[in-house]
Amino acid sequence: MKVWLEEKHSLLEEIEARSGQKVQECYQCSKCSGGCPFSRVMDYAPNSILEMIVYGMKDQLLSSKAIQMCIQCGICGAQCPAGFEMYEVMNVLRAMAKEEGYISHETKIPKMNNIFLGEVKNNGRMHEVNLMVKNMLSQGELVRDVAALIPIGPPMFLKGIMGFGDVLPHKIKGQAAVAKIFENVEKMQGGHA
Amino acid sequence: MSKKTLVIGGGIAGITAAQKIAQNGGEVILIEKEGELGGNFAKLAYTFPVLADAKMIVTREIQTAKATSGIEILPQTELRGVSGSAGDFTVELNSPSGTRSEHVGAIIVAAGFHYMEPTAYTEYSYGRSPKVVTSLEFEKMAAENRLPKGNARVVFVHCVGSRDKAKGYRYCSKICCSYSAKHAIMMKKANPDSKAYVFYIDIRALGKGYEEFIRDAMEVYNVRYIRGRVAKVIESGSKLIVRAEDSLIGNPVEVEADLVVLASAMEPPEGSRDLAGILGIATDEYGFFQEAEVNVRPCHSSKSGIFLAGSCTQPMEIASAVAMGGLAASEALTLIR
Structure with missing residues (x-):
């Protein structure tokens, strides 16, 4: 070059x-x-x-x-x-x-970043299970990703690292305030969060 | 010629200054805070860019100074006070045997330098692993025949404390490129089965024979030069892993090493600002003694009658320290005649 x-x-x-x-x-x-x-x-x-x-x-x-x-x-x-x-x-x-709308040669990370920010915007906090599921569905390698998850996921429940209460997202009290932060940042950046 | 000259520091610059004044009929009091003359030079095994026996040379110069009439050598002696002006100073000298007062016409400051202790470089495992040493420690290991034996790998790291405004000094210490090459060559000569790696940013080896010296390290002794500042030295079992980016190929590189040698910066001698305060002369932003004019009056301090010599003014190799010692002597002679 x-x-x-x-x-x-x-x-x-x-x-x-x-x-x-x-x-x-x-x-x-x-x-x-x-x-x-x-x-x-x-x-x-x-x-x-x-x-x-x-x-x-x-x-x-x-x-x-x-x-x-x-x-x-x-x-x-x-x-x-x-x-x-x-x-x-x-x-x-x-x-x-x-x-400026550049398409990166690395596509997976921007997708995950968007999902991550979407979670924070909607719930006021990051929700791991939602992030994981949405990310796996969007990356186009579902079979591989699910296979990779099998040895990790179940032991986390067995060892009490995750409980069933963690499966569904919880909104935080100040969710509206967080959404406002996103709104303001988007305004400042001309529509891009 | 009645007045004496006080020379502060018995390293190669001070020894040279004392010799030249005495050889021209002057009288010198040479004070040294340590018990022996020789300074940093006496801590070296070899010189560069010619691999000569450093101990032999410095011993010869010390003997010459001792044998020259007109030089009084006072070891373990420090300057405590100065009064008067050029041509007529009164100095107070403190040694284990007590304090004495002397009248001198001129003063030469040849206080030398100090090798920085790279304790801030935790990323290089310095102080944590006994296999990470400074260049000065490497000199000692070489003198005591303690260099790694057999199929050992030794990594030399440039610019530790130099060219580092975050953790060290902004300046280039000037001699590290050359002494690291010297150490790599010493390693290969002491143990031809060993492998030597030098991580550099630029090679700064200026002067007669210097470029050739570096090229010889590469071409004759097969020292491997890798372009990139070392990022990390990690302890891994009995070995060290040295991690850097080879910026010429744009790829990370790792070397498994048995010994890592840090080329620590030359810094002002310990207590330089205190000494400058006693003398009433200026230091620069780092604590080196400030010359009146960098180019044409490098030996003049900010005060008339007090002259500077050697590496207490800036990082300097032996040849320059000797030249400056001679120049300071001639400046002093003009005052005491």
Whole structure:
């Protein structure tokens, strides 16, 4: 892939403004990628993502798997010699991808994120069973997923980790307030939660 | 020529300054807070970029200083007070035998440096695993013939405390690239069955013979250089797992190691700000002594008659410390003549 050095750094500026991080502070030492628990399954390592931002490679970045795979654990930031919070940049990239309608090469994680947020919006809290069932139905690998669940699910009931009362969702008292938060965020982001 | 010069610090810069003043007819009081002369140089087994016997060289220089008339050497001695001005200082020296007062015309500060203790680097298991050591500890292991035997893997980690504004210093310590290469070569020479890995960010080895020295580590001694700052050192049974990203291929890399050597930063000598306070001279943001002009007057402190030499001003290799010791001596001579 050929890349060009752009005259205007609009992507860089936008990401810096939204993440509060100075991309130019990066030493390119790649310690973030070395510490990242997911860099081995990412299509671009975190340090490469910073370089791509400098190059303005927006399409590749916003459709990448890497930005969806970041779990926001913060190891990158905790270890960074420049004190740079890489996960904040990942967060901004993920939000931009959603706002601008990019289809990620990684499809499962965005689907699960949407289901997760839907649960929180509807019940005021996350409900594990609903999340699991809805996620399994949406990912298109039901047989495999159910098979994977068999050795895990029943023992959780037997050992008392889950009770039958956990099967159906419970709404929290302040559910309306949570729904309001979602409404406000959607307004702020122009309809994208 | 009646006035003496006080030289603070008996490392290679201070020894050189004392020698040059005495060889030109001046009188020197050389104080050293430790019991022996030699400073950090005396803790090394070999020099770089030429692998010469460090102990032999530093012993020779100490002997020369001791044999030169006009140098009074005071071990276990520290400066307690200074008054007066250039050409006419009164200094108060404290040693186990008591305190004494001396009149000196000039003062040379050659207080050396300190290797940072990388205790903040918990991700490297430093202080937790005895198999994670600093470069200085590696020197000691080499001198005591305690380097890993047999088919051992040794990993060298650059920039521990240097180029790290979060946990260390913003500056580059300048010598770590070279001494890590030296250590890797020492490892391969002591144990040709061992494997040596160096994790680097950039290689900064400037000067005559330095680039060649690094290339020899790679080409002649087969030291494997991997581009990426180490992220984690994990204890795993009797081994260590070193984890990093090889940023040239964009892939994580893991090395199972028997010994991990951290190239810890050079930092100002302990108590540098206190010493600067006694002398009434300026230090920089890190605590190194501040030179009047970086390029043309590197030996001048912020106060007339007090000169600086060696690594108490900035991270520096031996050759530069010697050169600066000589320059500081010539500055002092102009005052005491």
